[in-house]
Amino acid sequence: MSVALRIEGLDVWFGDGRDRVDAVKEAGFEVATGESFGLVGESGSGKSTILRAITGLARDWSGLIEVEGKRIEGARRDRAFFKTVQMVFQDPYASLHPRHTVDQVLSETLSLHKLGDVDARVVRLLDDVGLGAKFRFRYPHQLSGGQRQRVAIARALAGEPDILLLDEPTSALDVSVQAEILNLLTDLRAEHGLTYLMVSHDLPVIGHMCDRLAVMKDGRIVEVMGVEALRRGEAREDYSRDLLAASVGA
Amino acid sequence: MTLLEVENLRVKFPTRQGVFEAVRGVSFSLGKERLGIVGESGSGKSMTGRAILRLIRPPGIVEADGIRLEGRNLLDLSETAMRKVRGQKISMVMQDPKFSLNPVMRVGDQIMEAYLLHNRSSKAEARRRAIEMLEAVSIRDPERVLRAYPHEVSGGMGQRIMIAMMLIPDPQILIADEPTSALDVSVQRQVLGIMDRLVKDRGMGLIFISHDLNLVSEFCDRVLIMYAGRVVETCAADKLHEATHPYTRGLLNSLPRLDEPRRHLEVLQRDPAWAEEGGA
Ligand SMILES: Nc1ncnc2c1ncn2[C@@H]1O[C@H](COP(=O)(O)OP(=O)(O)OP(=O)(O)O)[C@@H](O)[C@H]1O
Ligand SMILES: Nc1ncnc2c1ncn2[C@@H]1O[C@H](COP(=O)(O)OP(=O)(O)OP(=O)(O)O)[C@@H](O)[C@H]1O
Ligand SMILES: [Mg+2]
Ligand SMILES: [Mg+2]
Numbered sequence: 001m002s003v004a005l006r007i008e009g010l011d012v013w014f015g016d017g018r019d020r021v022d023a024v025k026e027a028g029f030e031v032a033t034g035e036s037f038g039l040v041g042e043s044g045s046g047k048s049t050i051l052r053a054i055t056g057l058a059r060d061w062s063g064l065i066e067v068e069g070k071r072i073e074g075a076r077r078d079r080a081f082f083k084t085v086q087m088v089f090q091d092p093y094a095s096l097h098p099r100h101t102v103d104q105v106l107s108e109t110l111s112l113h114k115l116g117d118v119d120a121r122v123v124r125l126l127d128d129v130g131l132g133a134k135f136r137f138r139y140p141h142q143l144s145g146g147q148r149q150r151v152a153i154a155r156a157l158a159g160e161p162d163i164l165l166l167d168e169p170t171s172a173l174d175v176s177v178q179a180e181i182l183n184l185l186t187d188l189r190a191e192h193g194l195t196y197l198m199v200s201h202d203l204p205v206i207g208h209m210c211d212r213l214a215v216m217k218d219g220r221i222v223e224v225m226g227v228e229a230l231r232r233g234e235a236r237e238d239y240s241r242d243l244l245a246a247s248v249g250a
Numbered sequence: 251m252t253l254l255e256v257e258n259l260r261v262k263f264p265t266r267q268g269v270f271e272a273v274r275g276v277s278f279s280l281g282k283e284r285l286g287i288v289g290e291s292g293s294g295k296s297m298t299g300r301a302i303l304r305l306i307r308p309p310g311i312v313e314a315d316g317i318r319l320e321g322r323n324l325l326d327l328s329e330t331a332m333r334k335v336r337g338q339k340i341s342m343v344m345q346d347p348k349f350s351l352n353p354v355m356r357v358g359d360q361i362m363e364a365y366l367l368h369n370r371s372s373k374a375e376a377r378r379r380a381i382e383m384l385e386a387v388s389i390r391d392p393e394r395v396l397r398a399y400p401h402e403v404s405g406g407m408g409q410r411i412m413i414a415m416m417l418i419p420d421p422q423i424l425i426a427d428e429p430t431s432a433l434d435v436s437v438q439r440q441v442l443g444i445m446d447r448l449v450k451d452r453g454m455g456l457i458f459i460s461h462d463l464n465l466v467s468e469f470c471d472r473v474l475i476m477y478a479g480r481v482v483e484t485c486a487a488d489k490l491h492e493a494t495h496p497y498t499r500g501l502l503n504s505l506p507r508l509d510e511p512r513r514h515l516e517v518l519q520r521d522p523a524w525a526e527e528g529g530a
Contacts, residue, residue, distance in 0.1 A: 044390070145428065172428065
């Protein structure tokens, strides 16, 4: 079994003095190639920050981040990194350029990855995420919230990455589109052996998509558990137990 | 008592392929209650909310036989009068929370500015109230968050800041567009509790837009179910699980469940007849 992603003793912080935030403290976990791993925990507990440290968006960190056996340093990521790892952001509004059409967003990403046959690929990608060609020349403000998120997913898939970091990929979507996107992600993982690291506050979604998950609280990982334990509501730590109980509506 | 009456609302966008109707003849009335609007992505939920406040950007067009608030048709008001309505009578929490905050202004300055606009008080008082409001939406380190810029808070924190701000003017009607989609269950409950108290204690009317059917059926009094710009079914929220429209049934069946693992989730098999006007 090879390891797609290894995190060890990860600390991530922002600011200094009285505004210093230790957003992630001594976090560690491994995600095997082809595995789907979930991150859950309360709002502000550091889930997005872990993904942002991996992609170089959170600059101040220490510890070990290894992607497909290669150790990553600092905040610079080269093109090869983004060929391997892509991220779908929590906030589809902020992540799409307001003055670029869907077509521009996807074409530029494809040419950045030096992929040919751009025209056909754009159409394929739009089909894959359930939008279709009629959305191709729209601007972000002409799309609903869910439609924007699908464009963001299409952009992440454009470069055919091995590892996808998914930050609440379906929390802005209605349940029918959520089902379509989750099915798409399930099939892509099966077809291409993709690895997922997925943040969600929706435990049924994590239960559906992930093999294992980590529970976070106050920047720390309090527990790593298998999906079977999640389904049975069996958690070792008090905090995770409360979280499970609240979600199952007990 | 009816607070708001919407009659035959239409929202149209001219596009290259002709006029696209995002909302097609929606009618409903809102009392001192929690009214849910659910429906799939693109069904016109946000456009309905924005149209009430006349916040549809050109070239979009809003038409209606009436959008009546206290006997006045909002469509007849001047833009100045409309701004007053937005500031004092009807507040809206937008689906894109961080997008609606000013990115280059500290969170605290934005909350305090909104507070001072509606209250004659000192800056110190405004600051104290701002901290209280952040605490009310379960933000743990309000002092720091006041000094932070919008990009320095997490997704769920941004959503809660927006909710806190929208409650400042003490509105008669709150339109909340996916206000809790980024929140974990425990924080979600606290935020819902705040809105609930405003409905019960102050007689506010709440329009709660969400794609979370379970949440809406637990939290709201009535639910409108939208499809392709129309209301296809209206029901009591606690009867949502007994809804009969095949579209509503389809939505309910597409939820993942912890107790029933499966490889693929059910997806909607859309029937063109659902979108036809007159039929349902
Ligand atoms: N750029 C930044 N500058 C300062 N603080 C930040 C920054 N980004 C995040 N933080 C802080 O780090 C903490 C963790 O944030 P993070 O976004 O990782 O939370 P999260 O677990 O993803 O929460 P949510 O579920 O609400 O999205 C929060 O207290 C947040 O305010
Ligand atoms: N400026 C525009 N030009 C053309 N079409 C638009 C424009 N703005 C919105 N639309 C379309 O109007 C329809 C309704 O959008 P709306 O934002 O109300 O959907 P929604 O029900 O809120 O969906 P979601 O759950 O994804 O937020 C969508 O199909 C959208 O693409
Ligand atoms: Mg987050
Ligand atoms: Mg919307």
